Amino acid sequence: MIRSMAYLGLNTPAVTEWRTFGSDILGLHAIDDGADGAARFRMDDADCRLWVHPGIHNDIAYIGWSLSDEREALELKAVIEAGGAKLHRADADEAAARRVRGYYWFTDPMGFRHELSWGQYVSPGTFVPGRPMSGFRTGDQGMGHIVLLVPDLRAADLFYREVMGFNASDCIMDGTRELLFYHCNGRHHSLAIGSPAPGMRGAHHLMLEVNSLHDVGIAVDRCVETDVPVSKSIGCHTNDRMVSAYLYSPSVLRIEYGYGGIAIDDLWEPKTYSRTSLWGHKELRPDLPPAMIVGN
Template sequence: MIQSLAYFGVKSPAYKEWETFGPEVLGAEFVGNGPDGAVRLRIDDVAYRLVIHPGTHDGVAYIGWSMKDEAAARALADRVAATGIQIERATAEQAAERSVEGFYAFRDPVGFRHELAWGLMHATAPFRPGRALTGFRTGDQGLGHVVLGVPELEAARRFYMDVMGFHQSDTVQEGPIKAHFFHVNGRHHSLAIAQPPIKKPAFLHLMLEVNALDDVGFAYDLCHERGVPITRTLGRHANDHVVSFYMHTPSNFRIEYGWGGMTVDQDLWVPRHYDSATLWGHVNQHRELSPFLYVYDDNDNGAAA
């Protein structure tokens, strides 16, 4: 069983910009470069959770999920393999690059690369935020959440629930757009999926949750001061109750920066249905900026894998 969202990797020609964007805007800690020059960012006691690799275009490289141990990762990998999907076991060098004991990797039917990792390395040195910050809400709830755009909503829902083992939190039907939200721990959702109008595999956003509402407010002001595009204004979600805003990153994907997410009890939670994702705020801005980041493939032109 997946325990949490462990780490997230992208490829981008603007990867070097994250050495300042990560600490100075997000409040993450820059902890050096990977073998390929990748920018590694830390937000808690885990060695690093965000990795931005060099690339010819912007795209999602991998989504890492934390597993209890190798046996749990192998069991889930076997279940995925039973659907006909090819599974790869990480080499010792690949595991060392992720700072984990090991992982199994595969591409889901949508095209996203998932890594089922165990033995995340924890640093002994305390986390040092890049700017004044109370810290990020992680721990057992993991990195935050990811939202994926999928061409066929029902097929993707069945795969993520029936094969990967995610649990339904709720659904939102807002006009023609329907979204499913899934949890694997106390975080309301670690994964959400929606069917975008373009009907291609697309990454919609990564959510980071901080420990105080003031942290959100300070980041909001900082984005205005630095000219970082705010693609959705400050607002509160109806389903997970997070107060947040969305910023556009140097690598052309959005980060939701929020506080106040509800905790769900997996044994008692009853899925709900909403007619809107937002209680108030979250007004769309900068419509000229695409909300979609595609799957990364070294052999394509950045459109889709």
């Protein structure tokens, strides 16, 4: 039922830094702040894709998923509530703030808030990138993908597949590290999970896909010119073949900024890979926190 990742909300004490990072480095379209002072960004004709809210700690505030209509949302709501979670319907003002017709929200067993939304507002032909660039690959593939760090990998896998309905894409077994990937449309994965340590949760990165490989290189150049840390060098992943670099955002969450991810279809056969990258993706800043870890 879930069609795509529609939007994302972050909490951070670094909202001011995000305004420059979002537009000048990532090329997002900055729009007027939210009512709470959140920096807001567009990446296509959707009215808003990313909210960066003021907060004491760095954390994922919410993940918005797109469904076709409220009927689908109600069907999924019933399944999720049967699995033990309680869903709440957003009021009209809350829905308007997210620029959707409506949504139901809940907190999953791993501690992440999800919003099941429908009727995302769009304004055709109005996206203006924050710097010259080719734009972002969105459409029916949605905003991109999010990689979450969960306290219990097996429990999370069961919940995301059997309750929320994500489809397994593949997995990576790299030494002692296990990563699981899930799709809900033609994008290789809209969600992935790993486990940093028992009981810990957080997020590793948000992936944004651009329409030209040149945009990846230019973003890396802009990071060097403005002293923004590049977390991992340009490389190519084994499973989705994305050519990307990892940029260190002001809220610790890494941004995988990539190009050329493969598309999958209904005949896709999940595989297991023994390493994350075919080439590149060398860790450049081991002195920085490896992920947005928010506790247990």
